[in-house]
Amino acid sequence: MSSAQIGYSSDQLAGFTIGVTADRRSDDLIAALVRRGAEVLHAPTLRIVPAGEDDRLIADTHAVIEARPDIVLATTSYGFNGWMDAADAAGLGPHLLEVLAGARILVRGPKARGAVRAAGLSEQGSGAEETTASLVDLVLDRGVDQQTVAMQLHGYVDQDQLDRLTEAGARLLTVAPYRWADPPDPRQVDRLIEAIVGRQLDVVTFTSAPAAEALLQAAERADQLSGLLAALAGDVLPIAVGTVTAAPLRRVGLNPVHPDRFRLGALVRTVCEQLEARVLHACTAVGSIELRGRRVVIAGAADHGVLLSPTGAMILKILINAEGGVVSKERLRELLPGVSDDHGLEVAIGRLRGSLGVSGMITTVVRRGYRLG
CATH class of the missing domain: 3.40.50.10090 (Rossmann fold)
Structure with missing residues (x-):
């Protein structure tokens, strides 16, 4: 996709889930993301x-x-x-x-x-x-x-x-x-923290330094700060509207992305560009696939998109990143929140296969684990 198109396609963000921490002008930001196909979790960490x-x-x-x-x-x-x-x-x-x-x-x-x-x-x-x-x-x-x-x-x-x-x-x-002042719904902030720690989001946006600081404090109160920081340093990308907003995140060792121009429109464009760069591609036995957040597009007789569960998308992402190699059951259990034993993993793999609707994409390697077919 050309840079001229980034951020302007109605399905540009389809499959991606984005956390929004803003209070003021949150409606404008959410509308811009939803227009591009994103799913949004809105949790103001403070209110003005x-x-x-x-x-x-x-x-x-x-x-x-x-x-x-x-x-x-x-x-x-x-x-x-x-x-x-x-x-x-x-x-x-x-x-x-x-x-x-x-x-x-x-x-x-x-x-x-x-x-x-x-x-x-x-x-x-x-x-x-x-x-x-x-x-x-x-x-x-x-x-x-x-x-x-x-x-x-x-x-x-x-x-x-x-x-x-x-x-x-x-x-x-x-x-x-x-x-x-305190957030309008502290329980929603807790849900945001859980979603970040569980890698259920692709991006979290920040439009003010106090909101960023408040999220860190809320995670610390919930004894989730280490998990939050680990997620924001890896699978969940923090994007700030500018350098001042990014400062509290940088102080705790994170490396948030921010646009050159400190504007809401520039923030939306940065989200689109960063997520486009995170799209995964792979060749499988059933054809080429493209994973866009939770949405997998399978190229075959006809292209079609399938929206996966957060766990299913995470499994497919791990297998794609293995580049055809076998991923052990132990490694998958380590990386998947809520999957603690082989039975739970087999259930999750079975559900993913069912969602994909095609056979042969995910192969079981006996006594070893799984890989892309």
């Missing part, structure tokens, strides 16, 4: 709670208006828009806009820039890498000693960056238009 007319947010807004800051840092479009909405609801909108118009506004990236401009304001610079750290780099390069800096936070407080500003001599004010 807008501060609205929260007393703390209003008090912080009053403080910004009274301080008339020299520099204003806008980090996210969602947060900046939420701040403007809350100020309007409290009757502070015109006063806040007047103060912001007199400040030097710097933004973290294009989305924050769009929110600033939508409010009728203009920015004077942006971070080079669309991260809070690069935004602070920009501020420090221009100097902040004895200047008042107002920073719109984005739910995930990076204390190191705040410390950099104050240590450089800035008088720092912060505003938090939203906060992170």
Whole structure:
């Protein structure tokens, strides 16, 4: 499949199962994946709670208006828009806009820039890498000693960056238009962890660093962290929307993939490209086969696709990777969750053969194991 086609075919992701940890904009992400044929397990590991007319947010807004800051840092479009909405609801909108118009506004990236401009304001610079750290780099390069800096936070407080500003001599004010709260359904998070550990997913997507951190913490509480990390380092691919989101995963030794552009559309495209690269091919006695997640396409008199069970797909994947070699029963039992004895393995092999609907693809090697025919 050409790169121009990747991510745009209606069956591009058919057979693949993808975990989605996002809360905000999860509907957009899920719709994009489902349109391409994927099965999705949605388990928000955190939820975003807008501060609205929260007393703390209003008090912080009053403080910004009274301080008339020299520099204003806008980090996210969602947060900046939420701040403007809350100020309007409290009757502070015109006063806040007047103060912001007199400040030097710097933004973290294009989305924050769009929110600033939508409010009728203009920015004077942006971070080079669309991260809070690069935004602070920009501020420090221009100097902040004895200047008042107002920073719109984005739910995930990076204390190191705040410390950099104050240590450089800035008088720092912060505003938090939203906060992170516990997930709406903790049981769904548990199901996500079980699916990852059981290798029932092909990819898990992450769109925020707090959500990634929350998944790791939930796995640790469930005494499943080692199993989760092993799966995410092997069969289940973690894909983050950007470098900041990937950071908590990298800290625990994982190597998540992320697109060059930190956008939802780029994330979907990366999922498509990465899963296309994981499609397995083999030649068997019944013809060539292609394994796409849980969907096997058998080329014979007519091509047809069969959706396998998670265990069946895992068995076929192991046999394909053996490249015609025999895989012992002991090795299969080690690799298959929930299969603990020869009888259970024989049942699983029998079900796989039945699902495939063709004879001769999987061969029993007496007293040794199984291989592709």
